[in-house]
Amino acid sequence: MSFRAAVVTFPGSNCDRDMAVALERASGAPALRVWHGDADLPERLDFIALPGGFSYGDYLRSGAMAANSPIMRAIVREVERGVPVLGVCNGFQILTEAGLLPGALMRNASQNFICRPVELRVENASSLFTSGYEQGQLIEIPVAHHDGNYFADQDTLDRIEGEGRVAFRYTANCNGSQRDIAGIVSEGGNVLGMMPHPERAVDPAHGGTDGLALFKNAVRSLVTA
């Protein structure tokens, strides 16, 4: 069975091709490409990725305009059906703005755009995205963002921590995120949002391949499911 993944491109997305390459490398099948103005997604998708970038020029708030684009209504329907959705960087911002993940991503505490490899700790190695890692494993994945400062109120933070929904934590907080949170999964477990870019760590020429396990594991768990 061939793995059917779709990568959504918004005006201003700039990691969509990298995401498609990473998915193809993990699955062997080319990823389908979807435009933000499409009202429908291709049928029988196994996986949907929202890439990084600056959708709609970050107008209003990062991800706010994209969260209200036509394709997002189709994505909400797929999330409800249990289809896995990965949002990286701007994709994470879009998922929070769309209400598919709790919290919000604010301007980095330093005010600076940060662009460098960071170390992450795998906090929950049981999600379909992270079970290719060991619990507590340290991995190196690049970040590249201005608005990656994860915020949620204390009750929400306690709840997602209690439910084991923190997927990744920074070992050294680079952006002011509450409780060093770098990535979280949804209540249903089928949506992962993360600021670091796993698709930029899938080839030795990238400087590291720690991101590949995420894509390979998603493919393995979905194809054998």
Next chain:
Amino acid sequence: MKIRVYVSLKPGVLDPQGRAVHHALDGLGFEGVEDVRIGRFIELDVADGTTDEALDSMCEKLLANTVIEDYRIEKVER
């Protein structure tokens, strides 16, 4: 009908931008600035019959992110 929407960070949400501007005001020698919070001001021109519920809904769904922001709506008399 002219509408003004003021969007501001909720109390307790750290505002690094405001803090940097506060620091810059201090640097310029302005004394007695206790705090700086930066928000967003949006002007809308809407049909006269537009209801308060519709205006609230615009703020809740798009103009503000109520996870981190509060909003205040002001109607401007002509």
